[in-house]
Amino acid sequence: MKYEPTGREDDEAVLQEWFTAHGITEVECLVTDLTGILKGKIMPARKYLNGGRPRLPDSIFIQTVTGGYPDDEDSRFWNPAEQDMQLIPDTSAVYLVPWAEDPTAQIIHDCYYLNGDPVELSPRYVLKRVLALYAARGWKPVVAPEAEFYLVKTNKDSDYPLEPPIGRSGRQESSRQSYSIDAVNEFDPLFEEMYDYCEAMGLDLDTLIHEEGAGQMEVNFEHGDPLALADQVVMFKRTLRETALRHGMYGTFMAKPMAYQPGSSMHIHQSLVDVATGRNLFADDEGRASTLFRNFIGGLQTYMPSAMPFFAPNVNSYRRLMRSETSGSAPINVEWGFDNRTVGLRVPVSDAEGTRVENRLAGADANPYLVMAASLACGYLGMMAQIEPRPPAVGSAWEGGNSLPDDIGPALNALHSCKPLADILGERFVKSYLAVKRAEHREYFQVISSWEREHLLLRV
Numbered sequence: 105m106k107y108e109p110t111g112r113e114d115d116e117a118v119l120q121e122w123f124t125a126h127g128i129t130e131v132e133c134l135v136t137d138l139t140g141i142l143k144g145k146i147m148p149a150r151k152y153l154n155g156g157r158p159r160l161p162d163s164i165f166i167q168t169v170t171g172g173y174p175d176d177e178d179s180r181f182w183n184p185a186e187q188d189m190q191l192i193p194d195t196s197a198v199y200l201v202p203w204a205e206d207p208t209a210q211i212i213h214d215c216y217y218l219n220g221d222p223v224e225l226s227p228r229y230v231l232k233r234v235l236a237l238y239a240a241r242g243w244k245p246v247v248a249p250e251a252e253f254y255l256v257k258t259n260k261d262s263d264y265p266l267e268p269p270i271g272r273s274g275r276q277e278s279s280r281q282s283y284s285i286d287a288v289n290e291f292d293p294l295f296e297e298m299y300d301y302c303e304a305m306g307l308d309l310d311t312l313i314h315e316e317g318a319g320q321m322e323v324n325f326e327h328g329d330p331l332a333l334a335d336q337v338v339m340f341k342r343t344l345r346e347t348a349l350r351h352g353m354y355g356t357f358m359a360k361p362m363a364y365q366p367g368s369s370m371h372i373h374q375s376l377v378d379v380a381t382g383r384n385l386f387a388d389d390e391g392r393a394s395t396l397f398r399n400f401i402g403g404l405q406t407y408m409p410s411a412m413p414f415f416a417p418n419v420n421s422y423r424r425l426m427r428s429e430t431s432g433s434a435p436i437n438v439e440w441g442f443d444n445r446t447v448g449l450r451v452p453v454s455d456a457e458g459t460r461v462e463n464r465l466a467g468a469d470a471n472p473y474l475v476m477a478a479s480l481a482c483g484y485l486g487m488m489a490q491i492e493p494r495p496p497a498v499g500s501a502w503e504g505g506n507s508l509p510d511d512i513g514p515a516l517n518a519l520h521s522c523k524p525l526a527d528i529l530g531e532r533f534v535k536s537y538l539a540v541k542r543a544e545h546r547e548y549f550q551v552i553s554s555w556e557r558e559h560l561l562l563r564v
């Protein structure tokens with residue numbers, strides 16, 4: 105997947121036309137790091153259109169969420185020289201910044217070394233790598249992500265717990281308001297603006313609902329190409345956070361922002377299209393679940409426990425997945441079942457064309473490129489090895505207990521031992537990801553919590 109300069113003239117023409125149509129004066133050149141944070145440079149549109157392309161060091165892909173770097177015990181897996189990368193725009197990922205005062209573009213870029221090699225540490229590249237495996241077989245995965253999030257009161261001191269926001273009524277939500285339209289309308293001005301921004305950016309939102317938690321909402325995206333939808337989720341998260349700030353609140357995609365409130369997920373519905381015929385290969389000629397579909401689920405069941413650090417990348421992610429009275433339907437297993445929300449892999453009842461599996465494991469805090477790459481990699485491995493899934497769960501699957509790593513430490517160990525995933529996602533990428541996540545975990549461990557001060561200080 106080398107960048108071929110021959111295609112670039114066409115891209116320039118597309119950009120030129122789009123910049124002129126929108127009167128663009130500034131460009132935000134964006135790259136998503138391992139966490140999902142947008143990094144990049146801002147430059148004048150004039151320079152950008154003259155072929156100016158920014159460079160960034162490849163160390164942005166080995167940065168922890170706090171801006172640190174892993175100890176260099178494993179440094180042979182990245183380049184300590186901090187090589188420069190050339191940023192090349194993807195002209196299918198060009199958006200307006202609708203809240204900017206001067207007409208500004210935000211463009212998602214791919215990263216290449218100066219010799220033209222792609223940077224394998226880039227999450228967007230990891231997803232492209234998995235999609236190329238599907239393309240080589242004439243397959244096209246189709247996904248529909250959902251993103252849950254909380255609106256919360258601004259929280260200037262991070263020592264204090266978060267609180268639900270104040271709505272138009274002047275009141276703070278305190279009870280379960282799942283699906284309540286009036287509870288969504290409490291934040292009507294914010295959502296009006298969010299929709300305006302999404303419209304201006306061309307984000308394909310389907311529905312918005314109120315979820316179970318106080319101030320918790322969910323948006324669903326229309327189904328489509330995984331790369332385009334991962335881009336859209338990244339853009340949506342930025343948009344929602346920005347909109348919330350403009351309305352005096354925070355929007356957060358933390359997996360478990362508040363104790364005693366359900367966590368936030370990023371469910372991904374997945375199906376598989378035959379490029380030649382356009383048919384959904386997850387249904388057979390009689391409209392029943394096909395062998396490929398069963399094997400895809402078999403692969404998810406086999407490899408998802410090892411891919412856990414992509415679905416649950418932070419210490420906080422595992423708080424969402426712990427069973428408690430307030431955990432809602434967050435999964436603790438990789439069983440599958442028809443229209444069953446106690447399993448990690450739900451198969452919604454639908455017509456043959458709509459046959460799909462909803463992977464419910466990922467938290468909203470996960471990096472959408474890596475969630476899609478990991479989920480599609482697990483399914484691909486299952487289809488290649490023709491893995492039969494266990495029988496579908498009937499009734500509650502909670503009784504089976506937690507069959508997944510229940511903390512980031514064991515999850516990282518499981519990924520470390522899984523060679524098939526490293527082969528698909530890239531060995532250098534997986535090693536670097538593990539090193540970054542281990543460094544974050546060590547840093548977290550140095551913080552003494554209020555629970556320890558409350559319960560241990562005077563007792564032990």
Ligand SMILES: NC(=O)CC[C@H](N)C(=O)O
Pocket residue numbers: 252366367368369424431432433434435445464
């Ligand atoms: N609607 C739902 O299925 C809720 C999902 C739940 N919030 C989770 O974190 O998984």
